[in-house]
Amino acid sequence: YVLCALPKMGFAGVNVTLPHKEHARRLVDRCDDAAVAIGAVNTIVIDTHGALAGRNTDAQGFWAHLVDASGRAEWSGARALLLGAGGAARAALWALRRAGVDVAIANRSGARAHALASEFAADAVAWPETPAALGGFDLLVNATSLGMAGQPPLAIDLSAMADTAVVYDLVYTPLATPLLHAAQARGLVAVDGLGMLIHQAAPAFAAWFGIVPAVDAAVRRHLMAALAP
Ligand SMILES: NC(=O)c1ccc[n+]([C@@H]2O[C@H](COP(=O)([O-])OP(=O)(O)OC[C@H]3O[C@@H](n4cnc5c(N)ncnc54)[C@H](OP(=O)(O)O)[C@@H]3O)[C@@H](O)[C@H]2O)c1
Structure with a gap:
């Protein structure tokens, strides 16, 4: 019900986290290749017709951070x-x-x-x-x-x-x-x-708002402060 209401409420999309990723995969109108292969959706993008497009940016985040951090x-x-x-x-x-x-x-x-x-x-x-x-x-x-x-x-x-x-x-x-x-x-x-968490969020943000956010030390500092106990 929540997902069906999102287009009417003006949302550009949402992130989905544990334990709902596999379920979300079955509820969206279509999925990208990564979401199909992985069997999970962590990002939903609402298109101009109000349809729900499921993506998996976890894999992208995992890979981008590996390349970034390992050089x-x-x-x-x-x-x-x-x-x-x-x-x-x-x-x-x-x-x-x-x-x-x-x-x-x-x-x-x-x-x-x-x-x-x-x-x-x-x-x-x-x-x-x-x-x-x-x-x-x-x-x-x-x-x-x-x-x-x-x-x-x-x-x-x-x-x-x-x-x-x-x-x-x-x-x-x-x-x-x-x-x-x-x-x-x-x-x-x-x-x-x-870094995987940050890198998976960047493509989701870009899909919703059309702006590719910088993944830099400042973002990491903000997130570390937010996660601090
Ligand atoms: N950095 C990120 O952005 C990001 C994203 C997603 C997840 N994560 C992290 O990745 C980890 C796994 O998440 P998940 O979503 O894959 O969880 P999950 O689906 O519940 O899988 C848990 C895995 O851990 C194993 N495991 C659990 N307890 C164990 C133990 N005592 N000894 C040995 N193996 C054990 C399980 O083995 P069995 O199959 O034998 O149960 C299974 O392979 C978590 O720490 C999560 O926070 C990080």
């Missing part, structure tokens, strides 16, 4: 280990596969990792229990809830990762997770989850 634009042929098989993992996986990254997925529930791997032409692997299991990966992505406030930390030994590897934690509460501390201590590039 590496070309990832084709790189190897990534993706931890998790929920909604955030799906968005990250779509972006990684689209960029030609070879992805191995590990998840607590192995069956979910296998299902996701077959859907996106990736590999399902066992949860990395030994340091050696991380050897050979250029990128580690944490898309689980581990490390979030109130959850156990993601306890993983990064010692076998290559010196040039990047560690990307999608968790943004807290911003400095134990995983990112471990990556910094190991001298690896540590990428936090806040």
Whole structure:
């Protein structure tokens, strides 16, 4: 009912967050390719006829922040280990596969990792229990809830990762997770989850208002102040 009322109320669109993204995908009039593949809508744009266009800008945000924060634009042929098989993992996986990254997925529930791997032409692997299991990966992505406030930390030994590897934690509460501390201590590039949040908002804002907002340090500072406890 809320979504149906939006055009009459003069809205340009809305953001949709957990746990409504999958449901929103079924309620909109049409979807972009990313939303169809990921199975979730996080941005709704109301067109001039009042129709609801569903988009997924999470994947775009994930990718834009990776490129921005790592300083590496070309990832084709790189190897990534993706931890998790929920909604955030799906968005990250779509972006990684689209960029030609070879992805191995590990998840607590192995069956979910296998299902996701077959859907996106990736590999399902066992949860990395030994340091050696991380050897050979250029990128580690944490898309689980581990490390979030109130959850156990993601306890993983990064010692076998290559010196040039990047560690990307999608968790943004807290911003400095134990995983990112471990990556910094190991001298690896540590990428936090806040940039993904900002980068996914930029294309949504542009779609609603026709203005591409700057994604810069000032925006990040504002958001950090807003999220501060
Ligand atoms: N930075 C951003 O913009 C952004 C956007 C979206 C999400 N996120 C973050 O990404 C994380 C995941 O979100 P989501 O939406 O994908 O959640 P979700 O759909 O509920 O998926 C949660 C994932 O975490 C795993 N998990 C949960 N507890 C675990 C534990 N104790 N040990 C090992 N694995 C565990 C689950 O494994 P099972 O399958 O075995 O249950 C599943 O793979 C959250 O921290 C969220 O805040 C960040």
